[in-house]
Amino acid sequence: MRDPRVAHLGELIVSYSLALEPGKVVRIDAPPVAAPLAVEIYRAALAAGAHPFVDVALERLPELLLADGTEAQLEFVSPIARAEVEAVDAIVTIWSESNTRALSRADPDRQRRYIEATQQLAKRRWARMTSGELDWCGTLFPTEGHAQDAEMSLGEYERFVFRACHVEEPGDPVAHWRAASDELGARAQALEEVRELRIVGPGTDLKLGVEGRRWSAADGRLNMPDGEVYTSPVETLTEGEISFTFPALFHGREVTDIRLRFEGGAVVAAEAARGGDYLEALLAMDAGSRRLGEVAFGLNYEIDRFTRNTLFDEKIGGTMHVALGSSFHELGGLNESSLHWDLVCDLRGEGEVYADGELVWRAGRFLEQPEPAVEHV
Amino acid sequence: MSERLRRLADVIVGYSAGVKEGDLVVIEGTANVEPLLNEIYASVLQARGLPSPRTTLELDELLLSEGSEEQVEWVSPAEREDVERADVWIVVDAPSNTKALTAISPERQAATQRARKALRERYLERALNGELRWVLTAYPTTAAAQDADMSLSEYEDFVYAAALLDDGDPVGRWRAFSEELQRAAEFLNDKEELRIVADGTDLTLSFGGRTWIAADGHENFPDGEVFTAPHETGVDGTIRFSYPAVFRGRQVDDVRLRFEEGEVVAATAARAQDFLEEMIAVDEGARRVGELAFGLNDAVGVFTRNILFDEKIGGTVHIALGSAYPECGGQNRSALHWDMICDLRSGSEVYADGELVYRDGRFLRF
Numbered sequence: 001m002r003d004p005r006v007a008h009l010g011e012l013i014v015s016y017s018l019a020l021e022p023g024k025v026v027r028i029d030a031p032p033v034a035a036p037l038a039v040e041i042y043r044a045a046l047a048a049g050a051h052p053f054v055d056v057a058l059e060r061l062p063e064l065l066l067a068d069g070t071e072a073q074l075e076f077v078s079p080i081a082r083a084e085v086e087a088v089d090a091i092v093t094i095w096s097e098s099n100t101r102a103l104s105r106a107d108p109d110r111q112r113r114y115i116e117a118t119q120q121l122a123k124r125r126w127a128r129m130t131s132g133e134l135d136w137c138g139t140l141f142p143t144e145g146h147a148q149d150a151e152m153s154l155g156e157y158e159r160f161v162f163r164a165c166h167v168e169e170p171g172d173p174v175a176h177w178r179a180a181s182d183e184l185g186a187r188a189q190a191l192e193e194v195r196e197l198r199i200v201g202p203g204t205d206l207k208l209g210v211e212g213r214r215w216s217a218a219d220g221r222l223n224m225p226d227g228e229v230y231t232s233p234v235e236t237l238t239e240g241e242i243s244f245t246f247p248a249l250f251h252g253r254e255v256t257d258i259r260l261r262f263e264g265g266a267v268v269a270a271e272a273a274r275g276g277d278y279l280e281a282l283l284a285m286d287a288g289s290r291r292l293g294e295v296a297f298g299l300n301y302e303i304d305r306f307t308r309n310t311l312f313d314e315k316i317g318g319t320m321h322v323a324l325g326s327s328f329h330e331l332g333g334l335n336e337s338s339l340h341w342d343l344v345c346d347l348r349g350e351g352e353v354y355a356d357g358e359l360v361w362r363a364g365r366f367l368e369q370p371e372p373a374v375e376h377v
Numbered sequence: 378m379s380e381r382l383r384r385l386a387d388v389i390v391g392y393s394a395g396v397k398e399g400d401l402v403v404i405e406g407t408a409n410v411e412p413l414l415n416e417i418y419a420s421v422l423q424a425r426g427l428p429s430p431r432t433t434l435e436l437d438e439l440l441l442s443e444g445s446e447e448q449v450e451w452v453s454p455a456e457r458e459d460v461e462r463a464d465v466w467i468v469v470d471a472p473s474n475t476k477a478l479t480a481i482s483p484e485r486q487a488a489t490q491r492a493r494k495a496l497r498e499r500y501l502e503r504a505l506n507g508e509l510r511w512v513l514t515a516y517p518t519t520a521a522a523q524d525a526d527m528s529l530s531e532y533e534d535f536v537y538a539a540a541l542l543d544d545g546d547p548v549g550r551w552r553a554f555s556e557e558l559q560r561a562a563e564f565l566n567d568k569e570e571l572r573i574v575a576d577g578t579d580l581t582l583s584f585g586g587r588t589w590i591a592a593d594g595h596e597n598f599p600d601g602e603v604f605t606a607p608h609e610t611g612v613d614g615t616i617r618f619s620y621p622a623v624f625r626g627r628q629v630d631d632v633r634l635r636f637e638e639g640e641v642v643a644a645t646a647a648r649a650q651d652f653l654e655e656m657i658a659v660d661e662g663a664r665r666v667g668e669l670a671f672g673l674n675d676a677v678g679v680f681t682r683n684i685l686f687d688e689k690i691g692g693t694v695h696i697a698l699g700s701a702y703p704e705c706g707g708q709n710r711s712a713l714h715w716d717m718i719c720d721l722r723s724g725s726e727v728y729a730d731g732e733l734v735y736r737d738g739r740f741l742r743f
Contacts, residue, residue: 032411046444047443049445051451053433054433054434056432056433057432058408061415061418072399073422078401079458080401080462081429084454084455
């Protein structure tokens, strides 16, 4: 039986996130467990006159490759996959997993090389997105595995996910996201006036230079759900300390109570209560993995709790996050890395943010609404 | 089950496809056959090949019922890339429901066949040039068991027996069977013409100068037949197919065809005659015979409504309407390739150049 919420989510992604036009070629990447959403996106894409096809990623294959693959196999990037990235007009990635920890015990060094290989495709995809040749949207279909990580039943977790996407309640999800887009756009524009941000909270006093960088409104086009504003900070200007109260996850591995100290933009000290070795390995991945590629405000207040999934956690209304590793070139970022690891800092309690010395955010809320975005004629 | 599945994958990858270090191996299948796709992937890794999974969902019915004509005829860039770049192509064909397309109009199905003709020809061309090795295999699903009138565990036993996996050295068994099939092919390669006589059947097919090939588990798995492409204008007489003819889930019963100079001039069926007529009208080549073959795998004893197995039933002959295999010297081109099977295990005779060579499902000598 079709779940109307899943059908609405499929339509939202096709008509709003990707705004698919007739004749466009769209690839839908999904594991088998996400088949219901993949089918609804496929159906909506057909209705839009596009040419959809589904690329199913079997979930056990990375585990088999990491366990048994030779060096050549581990680092192999299929020429077919390379050609596909060039040929498609749009990609939807459904990140669902039936077991989010299937790779927790994989050898970190082999995993790093595998990720570096897959990053070659991701980089090319980002380049085509930046130049406007490719539309992309990442989303999630609720599974038992994700519900378990979120410490919810599957039914509760489905309501959480669909509420965050605004397809749970009756009404027009596209209208909701258009309104959210206007508000986030105005916020991003206001932040472009700022030269320096200072984040203050428990265990945190961090300054970031953002002068000359562009802020982007994440308004449901690249991710669904969405709701953040983000930029790439100046690579050499991050100074101070930050503590992350939420556990940080990367490829199924959890690192808890991370504290980082920055000097001249680079991490000079890092500690964690659990997973410190993995943290060190990720920081040592390459020259860019010790610097920040992103700083962002989470502004989706339907997402009100930590669920161990970055797609949602980085948008929790009232949080900020920074990412170690690659930055966004289209926003002026220069940092290159195979890593992009989002770390979320909860500021809903005692958090304060100052913009060029002025208090602009307290306890998870901006103090003032931004001026509406100026219409460009 | 999982142990046999692993052995099945090992034979497909090691014997059928002969995957070598560095081969780019496309593994095609739908998500419902995930257990076998996983095992094939693992076997390809062990053989030091480079696996390139092409897994999708069972979306044909949705596309054919809701898609526009343009969408139905569209071929994805992914398929084109696979066809151009693969060194090895392993296809697992095992739908969850073999009748899911029953309500789709025959002309829509014919349109998808036509749209894929160029791709199919390119695939066969690369295979002929030795640039691409392909294997088509199956997986025991409940749908296939149901079509075979068996329980799933009975059907699993049938599949693994047909694949000669039931003793310790399946590759050795396949090598021995291959030699037997080669002898049958050599015997037929000296002949010019066959006449098949059975209940409702008296059909003469000429093939002098064409090549008989032993299908010994390399392109189909399981396997066990010898086949050729008869002369496009050299088929005359009538044939009655004792088994239902099944194409894309549609079943046509008691098909009778009359040929004159290679062309179907009369086609009747007890059921679904309209589908039969629609398919043989797909294009020019669909009215001619692209393949003539003998099924020789005695471990496939019963009809199971799955052509991969049925055409290998020991003691049967089959012909295919539509495209011919160029490696046999066949020239017929078509978007169609529809195998139809005739049981010869009782009351039948086959004459080669006038001499009786086969009776009641057995070659008399070769």
